Amino acid sequence: MTGNDEKEKEALRKCLAKEFETKELGRLKYFLGIEVARSSEGFLISQQKYVTDLLRKTGKLAFQPASTPIDINKKLEEASESPAADREMYQRLVEKLIYLTHTRPDIAFAVSVVSHFMQAPKEAHLHAVNKILHYLKGNPGRGVLFRRNGGMSLDVYTDADYAGSPIDKRSTLGYCTFLGGNLVTWRSKKQNVVARASAEAEFRAMALGICELLWIKIILEDLEIKWE
Structure with missing residues (x-):
């Protein structure tokens, strides 16, 4: 449990303790x-x-x-x-x-x-x-x-090899996202289809990285957090 209102957190703890057996671990x-x-x-x-x-x-x-x-x-x-x-x-x-x-x-x-x-x-x-x-x-x-560091910039980096798997010739993509300069999500995954060119493999990696960025953007907006 986290938040910036100590009184509200304490009230929530007491409310939970009425319904469930709880233990405060600090x-x-x-x-x-x-x-x-x-x-x-x-x-x-x-x-x-x-x-x-x-x-x-x-x-x-x-x-x-x-x-x-x-x-x-x-x-x-x-x-x-x-x-x-x-x-x-x-x-x-x-x-x-x-x-x-x-x-x-x-x-x-x-x-x-x-x-x-x-x-x-x-x-x-x-x-x-x-x-x-x-x-x-x-x-x-x-x-x-x-x-x-106080910053709230949202950045994503993507990359992909080309036909890196010797078994099925599929490429492997990777992405990592940073919020305020801090690494928050990352992934390495073989692509679902065989890319016909290195540009296609890179484009698929960028598309997945942007999807991840948009997902984080939605979460930040739900939490009413301003980002760059």
């Missing part, structure tokens, strides 16, 4: 694996404990960290000649990594790639998942910082 610090740290500069959301627990369960705490979450020069394919991996274990790992992208946009693309092989994973795909885990080992406390 300022938000930890919720569903997401940690919130405040300072005079702003606040940081991260999942350090979640990452550490994941590395401990997978036995990766003692491994050397990787500098990148994925090898860009090596395209993941179906790898039909590679031995099959444990599908349930692979799916559990990828699902945990998907949840981690809530505070780690730096692994969004890599997780998007490995999630394409959930139904029939091979050892080559499991190696790619392990590479992401090794990358997380390097900085488990990294997250998203929201600064107190």
Whole structure:
């Protein structure tokens, strides 16, 4: 619960307490694996404990960290000649990594790639998942910082590769939106159709990015927040 009227918040708390069993936990610090740290500069959301627990369960705490979450020069394919991996274990790992992208946009693309092989994973795909885990080992406390800068400009950046998937030749798009210079939403997603030119792939990425911007614009208007 949040707001700028302390009396109204207290009245709402009392109203809720009449109908439900409630407990006042104070300022938000930890919720569903997401940690919130405040300072005079702003606040940081991260999942350090979640990452550490994941590395401990997978036995990766003692491994050397990787500098990148994925090898860009090596395209993941179906790898039909590679031995099959444990599908349930692979799916559990990828699902945990998907949840981690809530505070780690730096692994969004890599997780998007490995999630394409959930139904029939091979050892080559499991190696790619392990590479992401090794990358997380390097900085488990990294997250998203929201600064107190007072600005309310709304910006979106988009990009796309061209026929990046060696399996179906579809392109992968990405976008990120900033409100007041702070990153608020991001996504990496394979496009639904095969682009016939790099310009078409870029245009589809721009269209999706603008849709996201318009959605945020509607939310801000509903909250009566002025934006640039």
